[in-house]
Amino acid sequence: MNKEWSDKNKKMQALIGKEVTFTEGINVLIDLRNDLFSQISFIVNNYPEDAFFKMPFAGADGYHSKTLAYSMWHIFRIEDIVAHTLIAGDEQILFEGDWQKKINSPIITTGNELNGEKIADFSKQLNVKDLYEYCKAVMDSTNRLLQGLAYKDMKRKFFENDRARVVKSNSVSKDENAFWLVDYWCKKDIRGLIKMPFSRHWIMHIEAMCRIGNKLCQKARKGADPIARCGLSCNHCFLKEWCGGCRTAYNTCSDACRYPGKMCPNTSCCMEKGIDGCYECDSLIECKKGFYEYDDVNAVKAMALFIHKYGKKELLKTMDQLHKEYNFEKIQEVLGNDLNEGLKILEGMTRIVSPV
Ligand code: SF4
Numbered sequence: 001m002n003k004e005w006s007d008k009n010k011k012m013q014a015l016i017g018k019e020v021t022f023t024e025g026i027n028v029l030i031d032l033r034n035d036l037f038s039q040i041s042f043i044v045n046n047y048p049e050d051a052f053f054k055m056p057f058a059g060a061d062g063y064h065s066k067t068l069a070y071s072m073w074h075i076f077r078i079e080d081i082v083a084h085t086l087i088a089g090d091e092q093i094l095f096e097g098d099w100q101k102k103i104n105s106p107i108i109t110t111g112n113e114l115n116g117e118k119i120a121d122f123s124k125q126l127n128v129k130d131l132y133e134y135c136k137a138v139m140d141s142t143n144r145l146l147q148g149l150a151y152k153d154m155k156r157k158f159f160e161n162d163r164a165r166v167v168k169s170n171s172v173s174k175d176e177n178a179f180w181l182v183d184y185w186c187k188k189d190i191r192g193l194i195k196m197p198f199s200r201h202w203i204m205h206i207e208a209m210c211r212i213g214n215k216l217c218q219k220a221r222k223g224a225d226p227i228a229r230c231g232l233s234c235n236h237c238f239l240k241e242w243c244g245g246c247r248t249a250y251n252t253c254s255d256a257c258r259y260p261g262k263m264c265p266n267t268s269c270c271m272e273k274g275i276d277g278c279y280e281c282d283s284l285i286e287c288k289k290g291f292y293e294y295d296d297v298n299a300v301k302a303m304a305l306f307i308h309k310y311g312k313k314e315l316l317k318t319m320d321q322l323h324k325e326y327n328f329e330k331i332q333e334v335l336g337n338d339l340n341e342g343l344k345i346l347e348g349m350t351r352i353v354s355p356v
């Protein structure tokens with residue numbers, strides 16, 4: 001489990017266990033949920049439509065065997081049912097504002113009854129942007145409920161009438177793979193529900209979503225040109241776990257994501273000029289477009305200049321060597337901000353890997 005999330009979760013559990021620290025514990029819980037939700041936002045804002053119904057771990061044992069869209073639906077349907085039908089005894093968010101129709105979901109249940117291809121087929125039907133808005137609405141509503149709780153509520157239990165309300169809502173399938181959830185929730189007190197589903201359930205599924213996203217990026221990367229048009233090596237970028245490379249639909253470059261269609265100025269300019277990359281451009285040295293507009297990213301231009309002189313393959317070998325010699329994340333940490341100095345450092349490295 002992600003250490004930062006696990007530590008925050010443990011801290012929250014300890015704090016809500018004492019009256020004097022209860023409010024602080026709820027604040028830590030909200031903070032943890034915000035951290036986790038930011039992962040979903042990243043995935044929704046950066047990955048292409050088909051990423052949401054692909055199953056790169058189909059058949060595996062674990063939450064990562066599902067799809068991204070299914071995971072979102074499942075986490076927030078469960079939360080909506082538990083927060084509203086079970087705890088608050090009011091209407092679920094799904095039934096307010098016509099969410100089911102907007103999301104285009106054929107079901108209102110948690111999805112536990114689905115498996116294999118049925119999960120992929122279900123996921124294909126969902127409108128992910130509306131699903132994301134629904135997830136946000138459920139999260140906000142649950143956060144308000146959590147902030148309204150008092151320490152004395154932690155031991156509140158549930159009874160037959162509460163169980164009957166959940167069953168009557170038809171929000172949990174009668175399938176044996178799903179119906180057990182009703183008793184599982186109803187046997188807990190509120191403190192138990194804070195763990196499952198309001199915190200730990202999120203952690204497990206969102207970690208699985210990150211794993212699915214990561215795998216899809218790795219797959220997208222295969223066979224794609226790893227040299228970005230600006231000269232950066234996507235194979236050596238600090239984002240490479242979460243990005244399929246900037247020439248793929250899984251491009252998560254922060255610069256590209258600021259522009260429509262993820263078309264950064266370097267890419268659009270190269271396309272207009274009909275060239276493979278800025279390393280083929282006569283204006284490279286004085287250019288201030290896109291990634292070259294920042295004063296501290298001359299290092300990337302140094303890489304483009306290096307490609308201009310020695311080629312892409314040589315840059316990839318040189319970058320491998322640079323990572324053996326130095327421990328760094330961003331290329332400017334090693335190449336600095338001076339274009340000529342940066343180029344010299346790369347040339348020094350290339351003499352090690354390709355001596356003449
Ligand atoms: S700035 Fe453009 S070309 Fe460079 S890595 Fe980002 S998306 Fe790719």
Ligand code: SF4
Pocket residue numbers: 265266269270273277278279281282283284287288289290
């Ligand atoms: S003008 Fe700048 S952004 Fe355009 S291709 Fe040349 S170096 Fe790249």
